[in-house]
Amino acid sequence: MKKIIKNTVLFFVGLGLLNALVYGGVYFYNNHLFFKSDAVFVWGDSQTYEGIDLAKLSANLEKKVYSTATYGAGVYDFLRFTDQVSENAEVIVSVAKLVQVRRKKYDFHRTGLSAKSLSTMYQNNYSLSEIISIIKKNLKPDQYIRSKIKLSPYQDNIEPDLPLSHFQDYYQEIPSFLEDKQSIYLQGIKNLIAKDCKITFIEFPYHPALTRIESQSPILPKTETFKENIAALFPAFQTDTIFLQNDKNIFKDYSHLNMLGANQLSTMLAEKMKKNNMTILYIVRP
Amino acid sequence: MLFNSLDFAVFLPIVFLLYWAVVDKDIKKQNILLVIASYTFYGWWDWRFLSLIFFSTLVDYTIGVQLKKEERHSIRRRLLWISILVNLGFLGFFKYYNFFLDNFIEAFSFFGTTINARSLAIILPVGISFYTFQTLSYTIDVYKKKLEPTRDFIAFAAFVSFFPQLVAGPIERATHLLPQFFIKRKFDYANAVDGLRQILWGLFKKIVIADNAAKLANEIFNNSADYSGSTLLLGAIFFTFQIYGDFSGYSDVAIGTSRLFGFDLKQNFAFPYFSRDMAEFWRRWHISLSTWFRDYLYIPLGGSRGGTWIKIRNTFIIFIISGFWHGANWTFIVWGALNAIYFLPLLLRNKNRTHTNTVAQGKYLPSIRELTGMGMTFGLTVVAWIFFRAENMSHAFSYLSTLFSKSFFTIPYFAGGKLAVKTMLLIFVLLIVEWLGREGKHAIEHLHLKWNRPVRWGIYYLIALAIFWFGGEKQAFIYFQF
Numbered sequence: 001m002k003k004i005i006k007n008t009v010l011f012f013v014g015l016g017l018l019n020a021l022v023y024g025g026v027y028f029y030n031n032h033l034f035f036k037s038d039a040v041f042v043w044g045d046s047q048t049y050e051g052i053d054l055a056k057l058s059a060n061l062e063k064k065v066y067s068t069a070t071y072g073a074g075v076y077d078f079l080r081f082t083d084q085v086s087e088n089a090e091v092i093v094s095v096a097k098l099v100q101v102r103r104k105k106y107d108f109h110r111t112g113l114s115a116k117s118l119s120t121m122y123q124n125n126y127s128l129s130e131i132i133s134i135i136k137k138n139l140k141p142d143q144y145i146r147s148k149i150k151l152s153p154y155q156d157n158i159e160p161d162l163p164l165s166h167f168q169d170y171y172q173e174i175p176s177f178l179e180d181k182q183s184i185y186l187q188g189i190k191n192l193i194a195k196d197c198k199i200t201f202i203e204f205p206y207h208p209a210l211t212r213i214e215s216q217s218p219i220l221p222k223t224e225t226f227k228e229n230i231a232a233l234f235p236a237f238q239t240d241t242i243f244l245q246n247d248k249n250i251f252k253d254y255s256h257l258n259m260l261g262a263n264q265l266s267t268m269l270a271e272k273m274k275k276n277n278m279t280i281l282y283i284v285r286p
Numbered sequence: 287m288l289f290n291s292l293d294f295a296v297f298l299p300i301v302f303l304l305y306w307a308v309v310d311k312d313i314k315k316q317n318i319l320l321v322i323a324s325y326t327f328y329g330w331w332d333w334r335f336l337s338l339i340f341f342s343t344l345v346d347y348t349i350g351v352q353l354k355k356e357e358r359h360s361i362r363r364r365l366l367w368i369s370i371l372v373n374l375g376f377l378g379f380f381k382y383y384n385f386f387l388d389n390f391i392e393a394f395s396f397f398g399t400t401i402n403a404r405s406l407a408i409i410l411p412v413g414i415s416f417y418t419f420q421t422l423s424y425t426i427d428v429y430k431k432k433l434e435p436t437r438d439f440i441a442f443a444a445f446v447s448f449f450p451q452l453v454a455g456p457i458e459r460a461t462h463l464l465p466q467f468f469i470k471r472k473f474d475y476a477n478a479v480d481g482l483r484q485i486l487w488g489l490f491k492k493i494v495i496a497d498n499a500a501k502l503a504n505e506i507f508n509n510s511a512d513y514s515g516s517t518l519l520l521g522a523i524f525f526t527f528q529i530y531g532d533f534s535g536y537s538d539v540a541i542g543t544s545r546l547f548g549f550d551l552k553q554n555f556a557f558p559y560f561s562r563d564m565a566e567f568w569r570r571w572h573i574s575l576s577t578w579f580r581d582y583l584y585i586p587l588g589g590s591r592g593g594t595w596i597k598i599r600n601t602f603i604i605f606i607i608s609g610f611w612h613g614a615n616w617t618f619i620v621w622g623a624l625n626a627i628y629f630l631p632l633l634l635r636n637k638n639r640t641h642t643n644t645v646a647q648g649k650y651l652p653s654i655r656e657l658t659g660m661g662m663t664f665g666l667t668v669v670a671w672i673f674f675r676a677e678n679m680s681h682a683f684s685y686l687s688t689l690f691s692k693s694f695f696t697i698p699y700f701a702g703g704k705l706a707v708k709t710m711l712l713i714f715v716l717l718i719v720e721w722l723g724r725e726g727k728h729a730i731e732h733l734h735l736k737w738n739r740p741v742r743w744g745i746y747y748l749i750a751l752a753i754f755w756f757g758g759e760k761q762a763f764i765y766f767q768f
Contacts, residue, residue: 001306001307001473001475003475004475004478004479004482007479008482011743011746014743014747015747015750015751018747018751019751019754022751022755026755139754140754140755
């Protein structure tokens, strides 16, 4: 009896160690791009994924640009990003409103395990079951940093996957978790500051139909204040606006740009980034 | 609770430790613990259906006691029928009510009469087909005086609800399992370790083979109209390994878990895809169900004694009922009938017991004749599984007609080619390991004996890492729905 318990425990300890070894190897293989120097690293959710043309941005900046943007990216993913980028790295961070208001259960949260990031989540009122669900999602490392992204092709009209009512639901009232998510977001930014990263912030545009919903929502003042809170973290912080030409449809749907919009934005963003050395939040408007 | 869940990974060690470390001195306490553990295991899925198991236990226990007291044949017969009607009544209602109702309505509408009756939204209690047959075996054996009825309600309740095999078998005979609840269990290290090995291999079959093959089989079967014959063949082969990995994997975990508690369950799968003919296949596939039908249905009907027509009738009855046991759908009935058609030529030519030993016994490789036999049997099985997996009869026929069309000779193509290659490699590993271990009770029973500990552990680690890294998306066990 004692022998089987001893051997079983030994087996599982060995398995844990072996697994950690394999995990580390696979993780490194999948995400080795984080170790590239003289590159720009982009973080954001689907707005960033659809809104930045990596090839164009890279060509205009004359630097490699790698993106971790993914559909449904959440604040945990942001913390993981801030853990992984190296010191003095150049980063583009999306100040995404949907990251703040999206229901917790839809958050991606699949960008690897980190005790430090999980602890930050716990300290910001994420429950134990929510923490366990994040751990479960990350038992196998995935590749989430990439140098190529397939953008949505141009169409004369938007073709939304999600109806406007979906966003109306989000914007109806202030969600109980909003402040927690914003606090975690700020913690991530503080991590980047501590690493002395060169940070460029960007806020992607909504389609006018969604902007109307947002403008009538009690959430808007909260997300506006959040931007001020970000600014307060820096000794010098500027806000700039990028206006996209909208004589043609630049949207894929209510919250994402299409290829035309992404091309325009990437060109203009690169121009501005090359000229400025300060920490700037670029607010993109159609 | 699923065997491939975190819940079970926590549940099993707790019950194991309590069983051997806390209540090991007292067999009664061990049985009480097993009942509590089994009801917890089942109630984890839906506690409301515990009442069904309890009621079934109570009925068969009481009838068993009454059968012992009663000597009059007519009363004994009546008691047996009560047990059969109660058990099959529950099974019939939960599993077959809507099937019969829908077919009844359809049959009447064919003759121009409309019947206003609605299907009921019935939840099928997990494992009902398994524990119903297990309790029936008890009453029938007591009725036939093959078994002394028990007066120990707790031991009987533990027998009916024994958690390792409660929801998907193996379907144990009362004559084999029940007496084990009255014998003092001793912890046997070698038996427990081999139980753990069997669990490990069972999890590999379920998580690595079945779950990966399921994704591919689902994609191809669910979109069969879009694919070529060659792709449909691949889909059918993936399902063939899905169902084997799923069900034999479950059986391995069940048997291995039982061994941890000092119980011996019957082997349920004996490497069926290495069978040289269909008769051998049916001696190796879902053995506990096949032998149940053989002993409680086929033999009472006359078995293979009597004339040709009796043999044909009995073979069709047993295979069709076996098909129907799997589910309330015509596809299962046709699957059963097709297997009867496969089996009959062997039976009628008295060739159904040609291959009773293990293929290529004591050798590494099979002969050409054995290989041909295995290939043909496997091919027939793959075709039969199409009916088993299809949504309905028209789906099965359209699948088969595309499969046997000109597009059979094209290169298979479908979304998920990368996963298909990975799964095929894993299936190849499965086949190699199972071939090497085909003379054991499970594939890796003897694999360890020749090597020293670091090599053995290395193999266990490889299997465990494969489960973790190559495991497919978690799927429920197929046989839970039966």
